[in-house]
Amino acid sequence: MANIEHFRAFVLAAELGSFSAAARQMGKAQSAVSTAIANLEIDADVQLFDRSGRNPVLTAAGAALLPNARGILLGNQEFLARATSMSQGVEGHLCMAIEQGISIKPLLDLLRAFTSTFAHVSLEIVTPDPTDMAALLKQGRAELGLMIEQEGYPTGFQFRGVGYSRTVPVTAHDHPLATLAQVRHADLRKYRELVPQSRQSAETARTDRRKSPSVWYAENPMLVLELVAQGFGWAELPYSIIADRLRTGDLAQLNYAFQQSDILQGVDAVWTEQRALGVAGQWMLNKLLELPQDVWREGEQVA
Amino acid sequence: MANIEHFRAFVLAAELGSFSAAARQMGKAQSAVSTAIANLEIDADVQLFDRSGRNPVLTAAGAALLPNARGILLGNQEFLARATSMSQGVEGHLCMAIEQGISIKPLLDLLRAFTSTFAHVSLEIVTPDPTDMAALLKQGRAELGLMIEQEGYPTGFQFRGVGYSRTVPVTAHDHPLATLAQVRHADLRKYRELVPQSRQSAETARTDRRKSPSVWYAENPMLVLELVAQGFGWAELPYSIIADRLRTGDLAQLNYAFQQSDILQGVDAVWTEQRALGVAGQWMLNKLLELPQDVWREGEQVA
DNA sequence: AGTTTATATCTGAATTACAGATAGATGGAT
DNA sequence: ATCCATCTATCTGTAATTCAGATATAAACT
Missing domain, CATH: 3.40.190.290 (D-Maltodextrin-Binding Protein; domain 2)
Known part of the structure; x- marks a missing residue:
C-alpha cells in the first residue's frame, strides 16, 4: 500500500530531477525509487514523469500533484512533531477563558510568542460570561482564565493578579x-x-x-x-x-x-489546583505574570 | 514504514471507539488494526488510546493527533481524486488572464460554479496589461484571456465576444x-x-x-x-x-x-489555436459564451 | 456464573519492499 | 564517430512486513 516514503521519493525525484539522486539522498537503491514511483503511477493511474529523456521530467499531471504530495509529507511531519512534543509532556491544546470585556490587545504579543514557542499546541480562546468562568475551569473545558478580580474565589481555585x-x-x-x-x-x-x-x-x-x-x-x-x-x-x-x-x-x-x-x-489569572497546567499552560501563566504593567494601558489618554 | 492505511485504522478506531469495529469496516482482521495502531504509537512515541477498559479510549495525545491523522488521510484522498481527474483529461491548473479594468464581478457566479465542478483544478487569475496578454497566451502562461475587443488579433489566436x-x-x-x-x-x-x-x-x-x-x-x-x-x-x-x-x-x-x-x-475571450484548451478550460469558455448579457451591466444606472 | 464481545499477542503464510545486477539509452567529451 | 559516465527499467533472490487466524485474557452484560 501507499507508503509515506513513496511520496517522499516522488517529491525528492521531482525536486532533484533524478531518480538516482533521490535514491542517494534517501539512502536507498535507485531501483527502490524507480519502482516506488512506478507504483504510485499505477495506483493513481497517471503518468507523473516523462521518461523519454535521460532524466525524468515532470508531466503536467505530476506538476499538479506535486503540491498534494508535499502536503501529505507535511502532514506526516506535523503528526510526528506534535507527537514528540506531546510525549515530552506538552499538551496538544490549550484553552484560555478570557472574560468578556477584558481586551486581548495587551496579550497579542504574548499570543504571537506562544504560537512560535508552542507551534504544535492549538490555542482556543473562549470569552465566557463571568458566571460561566468557574464552571469552565472546574470541568476542564478551559485550563486558564483571565477575569476581573473578585473578593474571593471558590476553594480549589488559584489566582494571581496579572494586570x-x-x-x-x-x-x-x-x-x-x-x-x-x-x-x-x-x-x-x-x-x-x-x-x-x-x-x-x-x-x-x-x-x-x-x-x-x-x-x-x-x-x-x-x-x-x-x-x-x-x-x-x-x-x-x-x-x-x-x-x-x-x-x-x-x-x-x-x-x-x-x-x-x-x-x-484588576485582572486575575485563574486556574484550578486539581488540573495541573501542562507545559504550555505553565508557560502562558508565567508570561502573563511577567507582563509589564504598561501593556495594559492601551490607547491611553487617562482622564 | 508508516502506511496510509494505518492512519485510517487510527481514525476509524477513534471514531468508532473500537478496534474490532474499525477492522470490520476496513475488511481486515482485528489483529491488523491492533498492531497497526500499536506501531503508530511506537513510531510517534505516544499513547494514542487508553486500553484499560473494555474499549479503547482516546488519550489527550490521541485526541490532539486525530485531526492531524485526518489531515493526512484527506491529503491522500485529494491526491487520488486529483490524479483520477487528471487521468480523465482534466487539467490540474487553469490560468485565466483578465485584462486590467475588466471587472470580475460578472464572473463571480461562474467562478463559483467552476470551483464546484472542477474542485481539483486550481485556478489562477492574472491581470496583465493588454500589451502582455498576447505573450502570456502565446507562451502558455495563461490558457484563456479576457480582453477589451480589438480590431484584429495576431494569427494563431481565436477570439469570441462574451460581453x-x-x-x-x-x-x-x-x-x-x-x-x-x-x-x-x-x-x-x-x-x-x-x-x-x-x-x-x-x-x-x-x-x-x-x-x-x-x-x-x-x-x-x-x-x-x-x-x-x-x-x-x-x-x-x-x-x-x-x-x-x-x-x-x-x-x-x-x-x-x-x-x-x-x-x-466589447469583451472578447481569447485563446490560442496551438494550445488546445483542457476540459476545464473548454468548460470555462463555453460558460463564458453562454453568459447572459445582463450580468455585464453591474450597478447599472446607465446615463 | 455464563455469555458475548472486546484487545493483545503469537505463528506461519503471503505479500511487499528492497538491494544488487543487468541491459538499454542518453548526453557530453574525446 | 566513439567512448565514457550516468541515467532508468527490469529482473532476481532475499529480507522485511503485513496480515489472517488462533489463542489467551479481560471487561461488560445477563
Missing part, C-alpha cells in the same frame, strides 16, 4: 448626563444603569452595590454598549470596547465628582 | 470639466487626458486617436484613477473601478455632447 482593565462610565453623546461637567451620585440615580452581567451573577457576587436604583442587566457587554449608544442609560464599560465610539463622539465619558472616573479593575 | 465593459469619462469632482453640462471635443482638448495603457501599446494598437493633445500614460488603471482623483486630468475608465468613487462624489462623470458618454466596449 488591570480600565473601566469608564459612559452614556450616549446626547444623554442628559453627558452635559454635566461633574456627575454626582444623585445624578446617576436619576437614570437607568446598564450592567454587563447576568442578573443572577450580579446579585450573588462581588462588592458592588449598583449606583442607580433602576438597573438593566445584559449578559453581553456588546449588547450593553448598543443599549447605551441608543440612549437607554449609562454604564461602566471596559475602555477597550468603547474606545472607538468615544473617538467618533458616539459615546461620551462621564466625569464623576465623587471618585476618579477611570476605574482600574 | 462588454462599460467605460465612462470622469474627472475629479472639482475639475473644471465637471462643471460643464455638456462636454465638447474642444473642451476635452483643453485638459490632460490620462490613458490606462503603456505608451507603446497605445501607439501601435487599435483605432483610437486620443481626444486630447496632452496625454499621460500609466500602465495601471488604479494609478490613473488616483491621478484623476488628484485633478491631473480626465480619463475614460471602466465603470467597475470608479463606481465607488462616483458614489462618494469623489469623482464626477462627464457628459459628452458628441456621443453617448457611456462607452460600451
